[in-house]
Amino acid sequence: xxxxxxxxxxxxxxxxxxxxxxxxxxxxxxxxxxxxxxxxxxxxxxxxxxxxxxxxxxxxxxxxxxxxxxxxxxxxxxxxxxxxxxxxxxxxxxxxxxxxxxxxxxxxxxxxxxxxxxxxxxxxxxxxxxxxxxxxxxxxxxxxxxxxxxxxxxxxxxxxxxxxxxxxxxxxxxxxxxxxxxxxxxxxxxxxxxxxxxxxxxxxxxxxxxxxxxxxxxxxxxxxxxxxxxxxxxxxxxxxxxxxxxxxxxxxxxxxxxxxxxxxxxxxxxxxxxxxxxxxxxxxxxxxxxxxxxxxxxxxxxxxxxxxxxxxxxxxxxxxxxxxxxxxxxxxxxxxxxxxxxxxxx
Amino acid sequence: xxxxxxxxxxxxxxxxxxxxxxxxxxxxxxxxxxxxxxxxxxxxxxxxxxxxxxxxxxxxxxxxxxxxxxxxxxxxxxxxxxxxxxxxxxxxxxxxxxxxxxxxxxxxxxxxxxxxxxxxxxxxxxxxxxxxxxxxxxxxxxxxxxxxxxxxxxxxxxxxxxxxxxxxxxxxxxxxxxxxxxxxxxxxxxxxxxxxxxxxxxxxxxxxxxxxxxxxxxxxxxxxxxxxxxxxxxxxxxxxxxxxxxxxxxxxxxxxxxxxxxxxxxxxxxxxxxxxxxxxxxxxxxx
Numbered sequence: 001x002x003x004x005x006x007x008x009x010x011x012x013x014x015x016x017x018x019x020x021x022x023x024x025x026x027x028x029x030x031x032x033x034x035x036x037x038x039x040x041x042x043x044x045x046x047x048x049x050x051x052x053x054x055x056x057x058x059x060x061x062x063x064x065x066x067x068x069x070x071x072x073x074x075x076x077x078x079x080x081x082x083x084x085x086x087x088x089x090x091x092x093x094x095x096x097x098x099x100x101x102x103x104x105x106x107x108x109x110x111x112x113x114x115x116x117x118x119x120x121x122x123x124x125x126x127x128x129x130x131x132x133x134x135x136x137x138x139x140x141x142x143x144x145x146x147x148x149x150x151x152x153x154x155x156x157x158x159x160x161x162x163x164x165x166x167x168x169x170x171x172x173x174x175x176x177x178x179x180x181x182x183x184x185x186x187x188x189x190x191x192x193x194x195x196x197x198x199x200x201x202x203x204x205x206x207x208x209x210x211x212x213x214x215x216x217x218x219x220x221x222x223x224x225x226x227x228x229x230x231x232x233x234x235x236x237x238x239x240x241x242x243x244x245x246x247x248x249x250x251x252x253x254x255x256x257x258x259x260x261x262x263x264x265x266x267x268x269x270x271x272x273x274x275x276x277x278x279x280x281x282x283x284x285x286x287x288x289x290x291x292x293x294x295x296x297x298x299x300x301x302x303x304x305x306x307x308x309x310x311x312x313x314x315x316x317x318x319x320x321x322x323x324x325x326x327x328x329x330x331x332x333x334x335x336x337x338x339x340x341x342x343x344x345x346x
Numbered sequence: 347x348x349x350x351x352x353x354x355x356x357x358x359x360x361x362x363x364x365x366x367x368x369x370x371x372x373x374x375x376x377x378x379x380x381x382x383x384x385x386x387x388x389x390x391x392x393x394x395x396x397x398x399x400x401x402x403x404x405x406x407x408x409x410x411x412x413x414x415x416x417x418x419x420x421x422x423x424x425x426x427x428x429x430x431x432x433x434x435x436x437x438x439x440x441x442x443x444x445x446x447x448x449x450x451x452x453x454x455x456x457x458x459x460x461x462x463x464x465x466x467x468x469x470x471x472x473x474x475x476x477x478x479x480x481x482x483x484x485x486x487x488x489x490x491x492x493x494x495x496x497x498x499x500x501x502x503x504x505x506x507x508x509x510x511x512x513x514x515x516x517x518x519x520x521x522x523x524x525x526x527x528x529x530x531x532x533x534x535x536x537x538x539x540x541x542x543x544x545x546x547x548x549x550x551x552x553x554x555x556x557x558x559x560x561x562x563x564x565x566x567x568x569x570x571x572x573x574x575x576x577x578x579x580x581x582x583x584x585x586x587x588x589x590x591x592x593x594x595x596x597x598x599x600x601x602x603x604x605x606x607x608x609x610x611x612x613x614x615x616x617x618x619x620x621x622x623x624x625x626x627x628x629x630x631x632x633x
Contacts (some may be wrong), residue, residue, distance in 0.1 A: 051526055071530045078530040084523035088545040098531035101541070146527075153531055 001062050001156040001189050002027045003048060008057035010043055010213075017043040019213045021057070030183050031191045032204035036236065040213040041193045042161055048191065049159050050074045061157065074157075077150030077188075081162040083142045085134040091145050092117050092130035098153035120148040123182070140171040147179075151186070158183070160192035164199065176203055197237045201225060209233050231343035234274040241317045243273040243290075245342075252342065255312050260288045261340055275340040278303070278320040282333050289334030292317060294327045308333060389607045392600035404590075404598035405605065412578040413586035413602070416494070420569075420582060421562040424501040428558050429551070431502075432509025437543070440517035441525065454510050457503055465503050466571025469496055492574030497582065500568040505558045512554030513547055520546055553620045560613040564606055 003025040010018040018040045025031050033041035046052040048059055050071035058067045066074055085094050093100075095117045099108055108116065121127050124144040134142055143163060150158065163179070164172040180203055183190050194200050200207045201221040209216045209224065209232070217229040228234035235242065245252045245259065247268050252259045259273075283289050292308035295316055299305075304326035307316040317335060327333050362370070393401055404410060435454060439447060457465065471477050473490040483490060490496045524546060528538040544551075566584040573580040575589065583606055590599035 049530065051530075071526070072532055072534070075532075076530065078527065080523050080527060082523060084527040086524060086528075086542055086545070097528070097533070097541070101528075101531065101533040101537045149527075149531065 003157065003189060003191070004058075004060040004063070005044070005048065006058050006060075008044065008047060008054045008059070010040075010047065010052065010054050016213050018047070018054070021213075021215060023208060023215065023218070025189055025191060027062075027189055028187060029189055030180065030203065030205045032200035032207045033191060033193045033210060034195070034197060034200040034207050034237070035210035036195060038212075039210040041195075041208075041210050044210070045159055045161055045191060045193045048157075049076050049078050051078070075153070075155050076157040076159055077147075077153065077155035079143070079146050079150050079158070079160040079163050081165045083134070083139075083146045083166075085142055085145055085149070087134050089133075090130060091121070091126065091132050091134065091137070094134070094145055095120050095130075095148045095152050097149060116152060120152055123151070124148045125178075138171075139167050140175055143167065143175065147182075156188060158188045158190040160190065162193055162195070164194075164196075172199075179203070201237070207237075209236065211236070228274075228341065231272055231274065234341060234343070239277050239318060240274050241277065241319075243275075243313065243317075244270070245273045246270050247342070254290060254310075257290060258288060259290065260336060261342075267344075269344070271342045271344050273337070273340055273342055275337040277305070277318045278322075279337060279339040280319050281336045281338055282306070282319060282321050282327065283336055285332040285334050289336040290317075292333055292335050294329050294331045294333060297321075297326050297328055308335065310335075386607060389600055389604050392596060393604040395600075396597050400597050401601045401604075404595075404601035407598070409578050409581065410586060410598075410602055413581045413583045414605070416497070416579075416581065417563050417583040419494070420497050420501050421559055423498050424505060424562050425555060425559050427502055428505055428509050429555060431506060432513060432554060432558075433547075433551070435510045436513035436517050437539075439514055441522055451514070454507050457506050462500075462504055462565065462567030463571055466500050466568040469500055469503075469568075469572050491572050492576065492580060494580065496572035497569050497580060500572045501562050501565055504565050504568050505561045508558035508561060509551065509554035512550050512557070516547055516550040517543075549620060549623055553617065556613055556616055556620065560610065563609055 003023075005021060005023040008018055008021040009016075021040075021044060023031075023044070033044060035041045043052060047054050050066070050069055050073075054067065058065055060066060061074070071078070086097065089097070092114075096113050099113045099116065102108075107113075117130060118127075121130055124147055126141060126144055126148070129137065129141070134145065137145065143166075147163075160179075164175055167175065176199060182188075192203070201224065204221065206218060207221055207224045208218045211232050217224060217233050219227075219229070224233065225238050228237060231242075234240050243254055245254050247253070247270075249268070252261050252271070252273065254273075261273075281289075285291055290310055292310040294306055294308050296307040297304055300320075303320040303322045306319045306321050306327065308319060309316045319335060321327065361367075435450070438444075439450060470491055472479055473483060473496065474480050475484065475491075477491075490499065524542050525538050528542045529535075533541065563582075564584060565582075566588070569582055570585055570588075573582065573585055575581060575585060577589070581589065583602055587599050587603045587606070590596075590602065
């Protein structure tokens with residue numbers, strides 16, 4: 001089921017949570033809403049769900065306007081960060097809830113409900129735990145119960161608010177992979193909110209990066225990482241170094257040092273240079289590059305992570321060196337960005 | 347951590363010296379003994395001073411029976427009403443955002459801050475013979491003050507905050523997630539309340555009801571103003587005690603008083619049990 005969000009705005013008192021948001025999720029797509037806290041991502045998700053109503057704009061499912069429909073009628077599955085399991089009910093009763101509250105004529109028979117619950121518990125790998133209470137389960141198990149409960153009413157849209165936020169790293173990773181499988185198998189259209197860029201890049205078909213109630217970029221994970229549309233996205237997604245520079249006569253300068261940059265189209269004036277730690281070449285001191293002093297060098301993955309300080313900048317640069325003879329602390333080096341982006345000063 | 351405090355090395359930074367502790371505990375116990383325990387014992391001692399028979403006579407005497415019945419009736423009406431009002435107020439305050447929320451919370455506290463006598467006088471002013479609605483009520487042959495309805499209204503006023511005040515922090519702490527989850531699963535508002543909200547607040551609610559009930563049965567000031575002290579008709583137990591006492595009928599006064607004191611003791615025991623269950627549920631059902 002496709003989701004179309006057009007021109008959504010939402011204010012809370014004097015605070016603009018969302019300003020004129022347009023967004024589309026194609027049927028079967030898995031979208032991530034990524035942003036820092038206060039970026040409006042959760043508000044947007046809650047508006048799509050029908051837990052919050054926009055001041056302006058519309059939400060449509062498969063072209064049908066649902067803007068004024070309450071969540072009860074929208075038929076979406078919603079998963080909360082803190083699971084929101086009914087603590088006084090067994091796991092089985094939790095999962096069955098959406099079916100048992102149906103009006104008599106739509107309600108499946110007791111045996112049928114029990115069968116569905118078994119099926120769902122099996123699906124979320126919790127077979128045999130139906131008679132436990134939520135308090136007797138681990139965090140990962142509780143979140144899977146919450147998912148089973150949401151799926152029991154056969155939604156075609158699944159919305160998840162920081163679904164892995166309260167879990168530890170290992171569980172989070174397993175659950176992530178499993179959720180993606182589930183999404184594909186059930187033909188759902190899913191949107192999840194996260195502030196964890198790794199999670200968004202790994203899981204989603206497309207990532208929606210948000211900041212201050214605006215969408216900064218909507219793109220595939222590859223594009224988001226390799227071709228960020230704004231300084232914010234470059235900074236927020238992946239590791240990056242930022243350097244204040246000035247462009248004079250088509251050439252970028254850091255202080256008095258001209259930089260040998262890949263072709264760019266920056267106009268003359270102040271700008272910020274962004275580059276990833278692995279997109280650099282470390283050359284000998286003296287070449288037309290940024291002069292820096294190595295302050296730290298330690299192995300990391302297949303490379304050596306180097307921190308180097310440069311005059312005129314407080315935070316050290318973070319660089320990856322992939323050769324066999326990494327520089328040592330105290331060494332003077334030249335840093336030449338191979339791939340970099342210039343963004344005008346905001 | 348319940349490490350023994352015996353060895354100085356294990357003493358926590360906040361622990362006082364042994365002498366300070368002994369002094370503090372002694373002062374607290376002495377105070378409680380003199381001001382709370384001693385009077386309680388005195389009530390029972392006075393009641394049974396002349397033996398068991400005068401005690402029983404005082405309790406089963408028709409006016410006493412009438413007072414007990416009236417007190418139970420008033421509690422049976424006002425407590426359920428305050429359960430409904432309390433839940434409604436707590437629900438409105440914790441689950442919705444609206445203007446004037448702070449004012450509503452202040453209003454709920456009003457009965458705690460106003461003297462019960464004033465509360466009683468308000469109803470005399472409203473419903474008394476010379477009150478605002480007095481003429482209309484008389485014309486329709488309705489009696490509120492100096493009758494049971496007045497006592498019920500005054501009791502509701504005085505006991506209103508107990509349920510609401512107990513539920514508001516609890517429901518605030520629990521947030522709206524559970525209700526939103528229920529709604530997202532297609533439950534109606536009523537189903538959500540009945541299957542999700544009410545079970546979540548049941549221990550807190552019981553606790554509030556218990557305190558509300560204790561106060562409803564023990565209220566003196568407001569009820570005294572609106573009751574009119576008609577023996578066998580508008581006398582509740584506390585008022586009956588006062589009348590007997592003023593008639594120098596000490597044994598009977600203390601006998602009925604001991605019933606109220608007994609009620610207080612039962613309330614305390616139930617309260618402790620509830621607190622224990624309540625904490626258990628709050629602690630055990632966390633994240």
